[in-house]
Structures are given as C-alpha cells and as structure tokens.
Amino acid sequence: MSVSSNNLEPQFQVLRKAYYLERYPSLAARLDRLRRVKAMLTEHESAWCEALSQDFGYRSADQSSFADITTSIKSVNHALKNLKFWMKAERRTPDLSLRMSGAKTYVEAFPKGVVGIVSPWNFPINLALSPLVSVLAAGNRAFIKPSEATPATSALLEKLISQYFTDDEVAVACGDVDVAQAFVKLPFDHIIYTGGETVAKHIMRDAAENLVPLTLELGGKSPVIVSSSADLKLTAKRIAFGKYFNAGQICIAPDYLLIAEDRLEAFLLDLKSAVEHADSSQGSADSVSIVNERHRQRIDYLIAEGESANARVMRFSGHNQSAYQLTVVINPSADAGINNSEIFGPVLLIKTIGDLSEQIAYINQSSHPLVIYYFGRSETEFRRVARETSSGGLVKNDVIFQYANDDLPFGGVGGSGMGKYRGEYGFKEFSNNRAVYKSGIVDVSGFVTPPYSGVFRMVNKLMRKI
Ligand code: NAD
Numbered sequence: 001m002s003v004s005s006n007n008l009e010p011q012f013q014v015l016r017k018a019y020y021l022e023r024y025p026s027l028a029a030r031l032d033r034l035r036r037v038k039a040m041l042t043e044h045e046s047a048w049c050e051a052l053s054q055d056f057g058y059r060s061a062d063q064s065s066f067a068d069i070t071t072s073i074k075s076v077n078h079a080l081k082n083l084k085f086w087m088k089a090e091r092r093t094p095d096l097s098l099r100m101s102g103a104k105t106y107v108e109a110f111p112k113g114v115v116g117i118v119s120p121w122n123f124p125i126n127l128a129l130s131p132l133v134s135v136l137a138a139g140n141r142a143f144i145k146p147s148e149a150t151p152a153t154s155a156l157l158e159k160l161i162s163q164y165f166t167d168d169e170v171a172v173a174c175g176d177v178d179v180a181q182a183f184v185k186l187p188f189d190h191i192i193y194t195g196g197e198t199v200a201k202h203i204m205r206d207a208a209e210n211l212v213p214l215t216l217e218l219g220g221k222s223p224v225i226v227s228s229s230a231d232l233k234l235t236a237k238r239i240a241f242g243k244y245f246n247a248g249q250i251c252i253a254p255d256y257l258l259i260a261e262d263r264l265e266a267f268l269l270d271l272k273s274a275v276e277h278a279d280s281s282q283g284s285a286d287s288v289s290i291v292n293e294r295h296r297q298r299i300d301y302l303i304a305e306g307e308s309a310n311a312r313v314m315r316f317s318g319h320n321q322s323a324y325q326l327t328v329v330i331n332p333s334a335d336a337g338i339n340n341s342e343i344f345g346p347v348l349l350i351k352t353i354g355d356l357s358e359q360i361a362y363i364n365q366s367s368h369p370l371v372i373y374y375f376g377r378s379e380t381e382f383r384r385v386a387r388e389t390s391s392g393g394l395v396k397n398d399v400i401f402q403y404a405n406d407d408l409p410f411g412g413v414g415g416s417g418m419g420k421y422r423g424e425y426g427f428k429e430f431s432n433n434r435a436v437y438k439s440g441i442v443d444v445s446g447f448v449t450p451p452y453s454g455v456f457r458m459v460n461k462l463m464r465k466i
Contacts, residue, residue: 008179011171012186015114015141018168024110025139027084033136034083036164037129038076041069044160048125048153055124055150057289059246067246068125071404075130078406078423079137086137086427089436096466097459102440109431111139112213113189118180118203120195121149121291122249122344127217128157131192132170134426140190142170145183147195149291181206188212190430194251196342197415215419215429218412219342221255222369224399225359225385226267227376228260234397235375236270239348242399243326244278247288248346249295252371254399255343258362260354268314268328275316275326290345299345302338303327306349309336340366356381360388367415368392373399392416 022029041048048069049061089108093099115135119128128146135142144161146154151174158172165171173179184191184203187210193203194217207214226235242254259267290296307313311332317325329338330350338349353359363372371393374385382396392412395402402408409420421429447459 008173008182008186011167011173012114012143012188014168015143015171019111019113019141027087030083030137030139031080033165033169034076034079034133037133037136038073038080040160040164041073041076041125041129044156045069047156051152051156052124052150054152055121056291059288060286062286063246063288068123071123071126072129072133074404075133075406075422079133079427082424083137083427086424094437095463097463098437098440098444100440101442101444104438104440106436107433108436109138109428109433112430112432113140115140115142115430116183116186116188116191116212117142117144118184118191118193118195119144119146121147122246122251124150124153125157127194131194131215131421131426134421134423135192135430136170137427138430140430141168143183143186143188144170144172145180146172146174148174148176148180185209190215192419192421192430193217200417215411215421216417217251217410217419217421218370218415218417219251219344220369220412220416221340221342221366222252222371222373222391223359223363224254224257224373224375225356225363226257226259226263227356227374227378227381228263228354229377229381230375231377231397232263232267233270233274236267237274238375238397238399240271240274240278240326243346243348244275245288245400247290249288249291249344250400251344252393252400252403253344254348254373255369256349256351258351258353258359261352263354264330264350264352271326271328272316295345299343299347302341302343303329303347306332306336306338309333311336311338356384360385363389368413370412370416371395371402390414392420 045065049064052064052068053059087109089106092105092107094103094105117128117131117135124147128144132142146157154174158174161170161172173183184206190213191207192215193200197218200216200218204214224239239254290299303313306329309332312330314328315325325346327347328350329347331352332338343349353362368390370391372385372389372391373395374382375397386394390413393402403410406423409425410422411417411420419429447456
C-alpha cells in the first residue's frame with residue numbers, strides 16, 4: 001500500500017497494534033525478518049543499482065553495489081551472527097547489602113515499539129536499511145520515510161518492502177517534505193533521522209510534543225590533520241578516494257585538511273597523481289554524478305565564493321576528463337562560506353596550519369565533527385588529538401573505512417548528532433534496556449522501617465563505606 005500524508009496515522013496504528021499483539025518477538029522471528037532484508041537486497045541488486053543511477057543522473061553500478069548493497073548485507077550478516085548474544089540478559093552486581101540478602105540484578109533488552117526511520121539521498125539504500133537492521137534486530141516494527149531527492153530508489157524501496165514484509169512489520173511512506181513533516185509528528189517510540197542540521201532542529205521540536213526519543217545522524221565538517229610525520233603519498237591517495245567515492249557526497253568525507261605550509265606543494269603533487277591514477281585506471285564509467293542541479297549549484301557557489309575570497313583554486317582531473325574533477329580550495333579568507341558550510345561534494349578545502357596545537361585549536365573553534373582524521377606516525381600525537389578534541393569517531397591514517405566495521409558504534413556528538421547505532425550499539429539504541437531487580441530471601445526493608453534502632457544506624461553508616 002502506498003502511504004500518503006493522509007494515511008500516515010492509520011498505517012502507524014497498524015504497526016502499533018501489531019507491536020501490542022507481539023511485544024517480544026522470538027529470536028527466530030527476528031532472524032527471519034533480517035533474512036528477508038538480505039533477500040530483498042540480493043534478489044534485486046541490478047534493479048537497485050539502476051534506480052540509484054537514474055536518481056543521481058549517473059552512478060557507477062560497482063560503487064552502488066559496494067556502498068549501498070554490500071554494506072547493508074554486511075550489517076544483516078553481523079546481526080544474524082550475534083543477535084542471540086545481544087538478546088541475553090546482562091547480569092549486574094547488586095549493591096553489597098542487597099547481594100548479601102540474596103538479591104539479583106540484570107538488564108534485559110525489550111523492543112521499544114514502532115520506530116520511525118527518516119533517511120537521506122546520498123546512500124539511500126544503506127541509510128534506510130542499516131538502521132532497519134538494528135530496529136528489527138531489537139524486535140521493533142518500522143516505518144520508513146525515504147528521501148524525496150532519490151524518487152526512483154525510494155519507490156523501489158516502497159515496492160520491495162511491501163513484497164518482503166507485511167504492512168504490520170515494516171511500511172514505507174514516500175513523498176515530499178509535507179509527508180516528512182507529518183511523519184515526524186507521529187507518536188513513535190523512537191525516531192532515527194539521518195540528514196542535515198536545520199531539519200534536525202525541526203524534528204526535535206516536533207518529537208518533543210510526544211517526548212519521542214531521537215537518534216540524530218547529522219553531518220558537518222570532518223577535518224583531516226596532516227602531521228609532520230605523515231606519509232604524504234598515502235595521505236593523498238586516501239584523500240583522493242574519500243573525494244572520489246560517491247563524488248564526496250558522504251557525511252564522513254574528509255571536508256578540510258590542515259597541513260604545514262612547507263609540505264603543501266609536495267602534497268598537491270601527490271594528490272594530482274592519485275587523482276590521475278584513479279581517473280585513468282577507472283574512467284568515467286566508474287564515477288558518480290552530483291545528485292541534482294541544486295547541489296551542483298551549491299558546490300559551484302562555494303568554489304566561486306572561495307576564489308573571490310583570495311583562495312588559490314586548483315582543479316584536478318585525469319586523462320579521461322571524467323565526471324570526477326576534484327577541486328582544491330586553498331586558504332580562502334575567513335569570511336568565505338566554504339570555511340563554515342559542509343562541502344558534501346568533490347571539493348577539498350585546505351588550510352595551511354602545521355603546528356598540532358594550532359590545528360587542534362582550529363578544529364575546536366567549530367562544533368564537534370562527525371569524525372576527525374589524523375595522518376601521521378606518532379601515537380603520542382594521535383592520543384593528544386583524542387584527548388584534546390571531541391567527535392563522533394576518530395581515525396588514524398585512513399578515511400571512510402571506519403564505516404565498514406559493523407562492530408563499531410556510528411554516530412555524532414553535539415553538532416554532528418546524538419545517539420549511536422550499528423551492531424550491538426544499534427540493538428541497544430532501539431531497545432528499552434530494562435533494569436530488573438529481584439529481591440533476596442532476607443527482608444532488607446525490615447532494617448529501614450521504624451521504629452529505628454541501633455541496628456538501623458549501624459547499617460546506615462556501613463552502607464556509605466561499601
Ligand atoms: P534529504 O534532503 O534527503 O533529507 C533527509 C530526510 O529528511 C528526507 O527523508 C526528507 O524527506 C526529510 N525531511 C526534509 N525536511 C523535513 C522536515 N521539515 N521535517 C522532517 N523531515 C524532513 O537529505 P539532506 O538533509 O540533504 O542530507 C544531507 C545531510 O545529511 C548532510 O548534512 C550529511 O552530512 C548528512 N548525513 C549524515 C549521515 C550520518 O550518518 N551522520 C549520513 C548521510 C548524510
């Protein structure tokens with residue numbers, strides 16, 4: 001069934017009713033749902049890749065297959081393997097006085113209920129289905145609002161979800177911003193939103209009406225620190241990858257790079273050859289386009305404005321003159337928009353700041369990024385970056401590949417978001433982690449009930465010491 005803003009509420013009630021009827025799906029039921037997510041991906045891989053390419057104008061099928069399909073399948077596999085352990089109650093240690101009375105304490109995860117998933121356009125399959133894996137593993141029902149910026153992929157998602165799931169397990173609501181706005185007003189038991197900061201603030205206001213807990217997966221400007229000990233060839237190769245992949249339209253793409261003035265020219269030469277190598281060996285068939293005209297204009301504007309703010313601008317492209325043209329904007333003056341706006345495209349901002357203390361101070365001027373990348377050989381420097389900054393993730397000598405680890409939590413902090421998901425963290429995020437206390441055989445309340453005696457006073461004093 002296609003869900004419009006008029007029938008969001010009835011569809012939500014279908015999901016909620018099903019949750020009330022089955023508040024604790026068995027391990028077998030959850031595994032079955034996860035296997036259906038996997039089947040939906042593997043049995044329609046070429047249709048997914050075609051829809052993605054149609055939405056982007058052009059998107060390499062190999063990149064789509066890896067970035068959207070394989071990553072999602074990996075998350076399913078990880079959950080299939082580990083779910084029975086995640087579902088086990090975690091024993092906790094009772095307070096000593098209660099332990100002596102024979103009490104037991106543990107934490108057990110229960111489904112929250114119906115979880116809303118609001119997903120973006122840049123990895124429209126993975127960023128809808130990777131949250132779905134965590135939501136279903138935790139035993140919830142799910143309602144997905146995919147992005148209107150990728151209509152073919154969102155329509156395919158809606159069609160396939162209705163083939164692989166009943167409408168009381170998982171449903172999809174396609175539509176424009178009006179549908180999204182009505183969607184986040186529903187009294188969900190949890191909402192996970194992936195997208196930009198401005199919309200996140202609207203969602204938080206709407207969710208507050210029903211006290212709906214939120215996971216916000218936002219973006220921001222993820223910096224790269226290039227240490228004096230960095231291997232420049234390796235740094236350039238990985239940065240080129242970070243900007244080539246999905247044309248830099250990635251929330252964890254390296255946004256700006258901090259490097260010493262005297263290493264800049266050597267780095268630019270290495271970056272040029274890394275781009276030429278990627279371009280000549282892969283060609284335009286392996287590229288990804290900017291998703292739409294609005295975003296193309298936004299990126300062009302950031303470059304042009306940087307250029308008029310005294311930046312040195314360099315455009316790198318390989319022999320094939322493919323769609324990939326990495327543009328580097330070096331040292332624009334402070335008022336240029338590129339210094340503050342997330343780039344989200346194949347453009348790299350470079351600032352010549354070489355001293356680690358100054359690099360850290362520069363990063364700390366802005367809100368906490370989603371990730372901080374450090375390139376260098378010094379563990380001491382890396383530990384300094386860890387202790388003196390804050391971010392959702394921290395990476396040494398690589399970019400983007402932290403996301404390939406299903407056993408790591410993913411998410412931001414402060415301006416880059418709140419809450420973490422994926423793997424066991426996702427299971428916990430979408431669970432009600434209930435505290436359970438079973439009293440022992442000794443009646444401890446007898447000690448604290450009037451009339452108070454010397455025993456009570458002794459117990460009172462003793463409890464402060466243990
Ligand atoms: P988008 O325009 O596709 O919007 C995302 C979702 O928000 C869509 O489903 C849309 O329908 C919905 N939406 C739009 N307006 C709304 C409103 N007023 N109320 C409720 N929902 C609304 O995506 P976008 O915002 O352009 O995404 C790009 C941003 O997402 C970037 O900032 C990027 O860094 C961030 N991002 C973060 C992650 C992450 O995991 N942290 C991943 C990918 C993208």
